[in-house]
Amino acid sequence: MAQTQAKGMDDLLKRIQQDSAASAKLNQEREARFLRDRNAQAEMLQKAEAEHAAVKAKSDAIRARYEANQKQIAELKEQFKTRAGDYTQVAAAVRQAAADFRAHAGDSPISAQFPERLAFLDTLTADNAMPVQADIEKLWFTLQQEMTENGRVASFPAEVVDPAGAASKQQVTRVGAFTSFHDGRYLVPQPGGSELLELARQPERKFRSMAKDFGEAEGRAPILVDPTGGTLLAQEALRPSLMERIDMGGEVGYIIIVIGLVGAVLAIWQLAWLLRTDRAVRRQLANVAQPSDDNPLGRVLATFKGNPATAAEDAEVIELRLSEAVLREVPKLERFQAFLRLAVAAGPLLGLIGTVVGMIITFQVITEQGAGDPRLMAEGISQAMVATVLGLGIAVPLLFINSLLAARSRAITQILDEQATGLLAERLEQTRA
Template sequence: MSRKLLLTVLLCLLSLSAQAAAPANGADALLRQVQEAAGQNAKLNQEREQRFLADKNQQAALLQRAEAELAAARARSDAARARFAANQKAIAELKTQLQARAGDYAQVQSAVKESAGAFRALASESFVSAQYPQRLEAINQLADQSGYPGAAQLESYWVVLQQELVEGGAVRRFQAPVVGSDGQRAPAEVLRVGSFAAFSEGRYLIFDPPSAALQVVARQPGWHWRSLARDFAVQPEGLAPILIDPTHGSLLAQEALRPDLIERIHQGGLIAYVIIVVGIFGVIAALWQLAFLLRVGRAVRAQLRDLAQPRRDNPLGRVLSAFQGDPARGIEDAEVLELRLSEAILREIPALERFQPLLRLIVAAGPLLGLVGTVTGMIITFQVIQEQGAGDPRLMAGGISQAMITTVLGLGVAVPMLFVNALLSARSRVLVQILDEQSAGLLARHLETQRRHESA
């Protein structure tokens, strides 16, 4: 109603304004225009009401449809909540069943992981891993795995354990890269003895776990052990002795830190060199004199078998040649003969006892020189303690090594020289005794012959 009233007022105002402006004879036209406008407005209003009613019905239908969709959505939500609750309940029940069923399997997983960790430490140092390096990846994966291992992993782990057991008691040959003493890696034929030792071209090898490669020991064991490795490599079958390291290379690595004989002599310093030079002179003199006494002994024994023909190539022959007396001459000739024989024996004694005073001097000087080295080494040790302290024993090793090595060298020179000097003295006394016996016998025979001539 308000809208119609407003339109009527507007039409009146328009008619009044038109009447005021228009002449009197146009009133009918104006009326018709007003009536037409009023009809049009009524028609417009009717159309608007119809559209409004249509929109209202449409909105009601939309509202009804929205309410229906809301009800359906609520129904679906309730059904989803019910299914979610049911699923949560089912999941909880399944988890309970899983925990109940996985209790033993969790213990198996823990045992397998612990076993794999312990076996990894063993396999990383085993020489078998040098031949089969790919097995370390499977062991590391099983030892570091946080979840449950699968059946395939457990089976592969069992195969690795069986492989270690079988290969630990077998001797194998295989090709593998070997790091030489110069740091260069080159393929070589490797001979493996169980999981304890490996050799290549008669050289002992160690296994380096970080690089998973075989390395030549920096300092090989003694010649005897290297010859065993070479003989073992060419042994066709059967039992053969060989040096093995049950610590998988630790003992061989420690062997590389031990100095050899030349290095130990260098540790002895100047005193060690002096002792060695003195010992060398003593050995040369002893060997020279021993060879001389052996040669003289053979010549004297040959002369004993033929005393009637004295020779000048041996002491006994020269002593017998000194006999120039005549049995027909008097007692004075016998006295002269005795003096000649004594002179000849005294002339031979210096050559038979040669170098013995020098050897006795070396026997006495060896321990004294060793004592000098001992004192010098202890002085060096105390000086190191004063400068560096006694916290690290390796700092004192140099002085102690010098002290001990010089002592050993001094005794090592003196003791053999003592026995050698005793041997030379004994052999020279035997030869001198032979000369004394033969000269006394020669003199006795001469006196007997002289007495027979006098009595005749």
């Protein structure tokens, strides 16, 4: 047992020795590997530091070159300013002139014929633009072109935008820088652009016909000239037409017009009848011995000369018969005059009613909207004024024509009375004889 234990202790000691040797070897390997790694890291650190130094040197060189370039640029700018001298002021003046002319050219119909000049002016007016001699000469040419075209009538194709917004190519006639039109319809320049806009509301027909005739004329012809570039044309187009003015009068205005038209028709018809009757009466005066029933005088004469029973009647009965015959003709001669007198009196009164209604509308608008904008009150005032004009407009003509009818009817009645009195005197002479 003792020997066995001793052997076991030897093995244990031997194993311990072996393990210690193995651990020592492993530690040595670790120390060697650590030393190798430390040397490698040192080499890498040295390499990194070398690279950093190289990059820093390169960066310092670039910075130095940049600073040198900036200094050189500043020196060149100062040298440029010194050498440029008055040219900078000239360039500023050119840009200002181009900007002022660009504002004018954008509202000129000449730009529709020469649209490329707007792009040139936009380029020339840029802040960083430095015009060269060619640009200055072209600007001078453009200004001279504007002055020349102001006194010229030209026809050219251009883009025209209708009131619906559709653009189309049309043949446009231009009168200087004042008026432009196509096919009798007036155009205005598009603000800031080269297209022409067709007025949504055109001037009255006589001005449109004038434009159409001017476009078709080969020689001289009259035409509207708008020195404001379309403002006056637009204002002229806003003027209401005759039917629009009549419509401003409202319902009262239409009533006045109906009364006036009825009175005018009746008056004209009666005047024509009186003229025919007057000619027939004068023909009858030339042949009193043969009365005709196609005129009042003939019918009056027929009551005396065409009736054998009157030969035995006394003068008083004959006078009554003649008076009856004359009175029978008077209503036809004075026909419609009572209605015309009524229309003459009613016209101004209806116009006054329209005036009052218009004032009521105006005061209602003032109550609701205030009196700050006069255009809000225009409807009521227009109705008031138009109704008054319509009332007086039918009263004055009907007054004159009624006076004419009364004079014509009195003249014919006077002839009937004279002839009737003459017949009665002739009968009295025959009785006394």
